[in-house]
Amino acid sequence: MDLKEYFSLVFNDYTLRTITLGTAILGAVTGMLGSFAVLRKQSLLGDAISHAALPGIAIAFLITGAKDTNILLLGALVSGLIGTFWIRGIVKKTHLKSDTALGLILSLFFGFGMLLLTFIQKQPNANQAGLDKYLFGQAATLVESDVWLMAIVTGLCVLVLLLFWKEFKILLFDADYTKTLGFNTKTIDILITSFIVLAIVLGLQTVGVVLMSAMLLAPAAAARQWTNSLAKMVFLAAIFGAFSGVFGTAVSASQNNLSTGPVIVIVAAVFVVFSFIFSPSRGLLFKQIRFIKNRRDLKLHKTLAFMHQIAETHEDISHPHTIKILNNFQGYTKGTLKKLVDKGFVQLQGNMWSMTEKGYSTAANLYNQQTDSHE
Amino acid sequence: MNSAQIEIQLIASLVAVACAIPGTFLVLRKMAMISDAISHSILPGIVIGFFITHDLNSPLLIVLAALTGIITVVLVEYIQKTGLVKEDTAIGLVFPALFSIGVIMIAKNANDVHLDVDAVLLGELAFAPFDRLIIAGTDIGPKALWIIGVILLITLTLLIAFFKELKVSTFDKGLATSLGFSPAIIHYGLMSVSSVTTVGAFDAVGAILVVALMIAPAAAAYLLTTNLKKMLVLSVVFGIFSAILGYWVAHWLDASIAGSITTVLGLLFLAVYLFAPNKGIIAVLYREKQQRTEVSLITFLLHLKNHSEVEERHVNHLREHINWQKVRAKKVLDLALKNNMIHIDNNVVSLTEKGETFTSKAIDYIITNEDAQIEDMKDDFFLFRG
Structure with a gap:
């Protein structure tokens, strides 16, 4: 030894x-x-x-x-x-x-x-x-x-x-x-x-x-x-x-x-x-991880806000829409959609999505107050 | 003087000039310590180059070493940008690490390398004339002379070609950027020149003398002038002067030439530091003393103007009240008397007419704090200095 x-x-x-x-x-x-x-x-x-x-x-x-x-x-x-x-x-x-x-x-x-x-x-x-x-x-x-x-x-x-x-x-x-x-x-x-x-x-x-x-x-x-x-x-x-x-x-x-x-x-x-x-707290690795995480959260918010805009134009907020209309939006990926579903903000039926009550209220308040429910 | 001595002095002078030019800009840009960092961290570059070529004077060595110099600068800037530590700490962390790598590389291969860390740090100018450059069978002079000559030529060409750009970006970065000069290119250009000069000179004079030759003449020149061109010329003159005088001191003491050139530079700087007309330490201390007396005088006059009561203006009371030492109080009193600001009756001090107007002016200035007021007063001010 x-x-x-x-x-x-x-x-x-x-x-x-x-x-x-x-x-x-x-x-x-x-x-x-x-x-x-x-x-x-x-x-x-x-x-x-x-x-x-x-x-x-x-x-x-x-x-x-x-x-x-x-x-x-x-x-x-x-x-x-x-x-x-x-x-x-x-x-x-x-x-x-x-x-x-x-x-x-x-x-x-x-x-x-x-x-x-x-x-x-x-x-x-x-x-x-x-x-x-x-x-x-x-x-x-x-x-x-x-x-x-x-x-x-x-x-x-x-x-x-x-x-x-x-x-x-x-x-x-x-x-x-x-x-x-x-x-x-x-x-x-x-x-x-x-x-x-x-x-x-x-x-x-x-x-x-x-x-x-x-x-x-x-x-x-x-x-x-x-x-x-x-x-x-x-x-x-x-x-x-x-x-x-x-x-x-x-x-x-x-x-x-x-x-x-x-x-x-x-x-x-x-x-x-x-x-x-x-x-x-200061290290480069964790800083980078935090940076990526923040960017992902931001993308998620963007998608949610976009959905909220569409849902607003209908009387029934859970009115289903095709997934296709999200395609021309840059924050959208399959991953973010799945995350939104997991969080219970959106429901999926085949290739249609509809907003839930919870998702609607979260999206409406997204930029009004600091919701810490995501973090 | 034999030809070897002349050649040594010539090499030393050329190194001095080649160092003084980038050194002036480093001092002005507050980057003097970077030259120290470069001079240490080129070691691994030299060692790697030496392993490849087995020749201390090969151009590849210079290229590799200059590259490590630039890597140092980039690394320092990268660490600084992360915001984890301050710039000076970044410098202090990078170069010892690189230098250690160099030392370890030499130590691990000590058997097949006749490269000495001392030689890199200190150089040996005395041997420079023995390493001749021979082209097509004819001896055209020492290698070191040619290397440093070429570097100096490049430096001079760059200096003349980009003088305006360098000047503007040194004194006003914002203006330089808005005029369309890229500060990054100028910055890295200067860093490259510094690296190449350090590398080219280390063989002859060693890394530490390079730092001394870059900083000391420029610093001494900076204490004597604020004109960039004059500063460049002065630092070149200081550099050459110390190089030649240093050589003779070394000759007389039979000691390291690099060390004695540095010592001469040190004495030169000390002399300038003490005796420079406006910015030297003696001039500064004298001026500070003058200013202290002037401030005391104004305090004293204001006190007189504020109090009409006789007991407040009694000579003895003044000393107790303003809390001055005896000597100082007497000095101020004499100064005021000499300038007809006050007159003394029966040990009671009162302001004269001139003193009254002056004090009013001083109050005006203190209250409004406008520069226009003091312009007027400055003329009066210099009258005191008898």
């Missing part, structure tokens, strides 16, 4: 257990915070921040000369925050739009980071190899202390979310109202943005600079399709994120030559596609 073997490995093998736990926690925290990014229309901020973090990693290495994960991530955090606030500065103080600001910071910081990385590689220091794992991430390098760090940050993040839930929520949906209520919107805004930056920086080691934005967006975008409540969305996104992490790790561990980051992103993307299609 492959699956069984895998599960026993997850529980027994140190590396696999660490990686699975790490990616699961990472997925959960990015899913939670990603919900806010998506709803605040800051989806691409994640992409910009993750790229902007690169020079921070390089500079932290240049200063300390050591490859301690925590210090490198601290550097990433600082440079990510600088990038974020520069983006805000550009959008607020100049007429450049947010997309330009994001693209600018993203490419400029990343380019600068690459300059530093290539510069470091030429340095006579044996320690420098492996810095470029931050480009695409290497989940295999996760150790227990990294997972602990992730868990602590996630705990902190949950705590802050619970504490400031009301403030985050109101700021999300009505910023002006929040201001009039006397909340310090700037502080709340900075708080949530900082946590988004923190989550992104945490994921750099695992998923890498380039794909981090998908970790932030995909679970949230998938969760958004299933609910209209913020609490449920955050919760669902955390679950989707965690599952993407676990499944992605499982798939990449079971095959050779598969890096974890891209696989996690693909799994998350599958979640999104599935949600887009199969979500009951």
Whole structure:
């Protein structure tokens, strides 16, 4: 049993257990915070921040000369925050739009980071190899202390979310109202943005600079399709994120030559596609089904209304007419006629039809009031 | 300078120009992030093309990659149209997914492919002169130079031929449609040019530098001018300047050329962002400060006009009443004095005749809120700034 073997490995093998736990926690925290990014229309901020973090990693290495994960991530955090606030500065103080600001910071910081990385590689220091794992991430390098760090940050993040839930929520949906209520919107805004930056920086080691934005967006975008409540969305996104992490790790561990980051992103993307299609209220499939059903109902109404017009011209409403006269009417098909019979609006005798009392009154009221008897 | 160095600088400059032209329109159309998405999502196209041809410079590769670029745009638009998520989320979902597919394809076939994800993202301009294009036995220059040259030529031809259409549809979509230009054709045309440019340039300079070269010069130019032609020229100049300076910085540091060109672009943008005459951050902050002082002054004058009682107009009381800091109150008071709006007797402030008329005018404006009133006042306004 492959699956069984895998599960026993997850529980027994140190590396696999660490990686699975790490990616699961990472997925959960990015899913939670990603919900806010998506709803605040800051989806691409994640992409910009993750790229902007690169020079921070390089500079932290240049200063300390050591490859301690925590210090490198601290550097990433600082440079990510600088990038974020520069983006805000550009959008607020100049007429450049947010997309330009994001693209600018993203490419400029990343380019600068690459300059530093290539510069470091030429340095006579044996320690420098492996810095470029931050480009695409290497989940295999996760150790227990990294997972602990992730868990602590996630705990902190949950705590802050619970504490400031009301403030985050109101700021999300009505910023002006929040201001009039006397909340310090700037502080709340900075708080949530900082946590988004923190989550992104945490994921750099695992998923890498380039794909981090998908970790932030995909679970949230998938969760958004299933609910209209913020609490449920955050919760669902955390679950989707965690599952993407676990499944992605499982798939990449079971095959050779598969890096974890891209696989996690693909799994998350599958979640999104599935949600887009199969979500009951917003999904494309059910939307299409509802669309077809509505069109059928409309056709039925048209036929009924046409019959009603004919029946009106006779004293006796159940006076029989030939089916033929319906033929030049576009809403008419054998199916719709049968449906009308089933509903008891029309009676059939050979190739003649006649309206029933019920059908007549329904048709007469068809456009006068909203009858819910059809639905 | 040897010939390889000249060739590198020439390639870099041509890429800069080829990127600056579509980049200007992307920035103006608020679609800058699309270039980032394209630059990532062309990866699967490149990989598939490479599997078929086993040649990084084959035209098929460019066609396939450009096709994936356009597929990205179409996918983003499709997702956006369903209304399930916003446009930015759609972009953020599509390109990492496509990029991941590319990375996985490379990883799964790592044995028989010498294609590196780093190479796609970063490129290596330093090697470009070694890959020569040889036709009928004669060496006619580096391949990259010819590829980007052809792309630039096409871009320039399209720009000159459709300049008017591009301009109108960029600034007024409704007008463009009513004049009979199809916005869809222009949109997809621009997207195709962006894709082709990205693909043509990635080999030389890498995908990320393409994004930087598209957005940064255009953004810097946009802070300096609002004239489309000037903006195009400026962004081309910025692009070439950073390409050449960037090359020499890389030469000096012995680091990635693409990275150092981007860094120069970043410093250039930072300089423009700080010091642009009207829209730079320093100018904006200065103007905001001026406006704050002007508003304070008007508040102050209105307060004086409203109160004839001596105790309301006492200098100390003003500070308590309007709740100003000491420095600010003094600044406003000085400004008003300098412009002969007020005079101070025994620490009691009162309006002069000039101040009276000005305040009445200001009230008129505030009440009616008509633009005609403020036109008149603007002349008076600038008098204050001593």
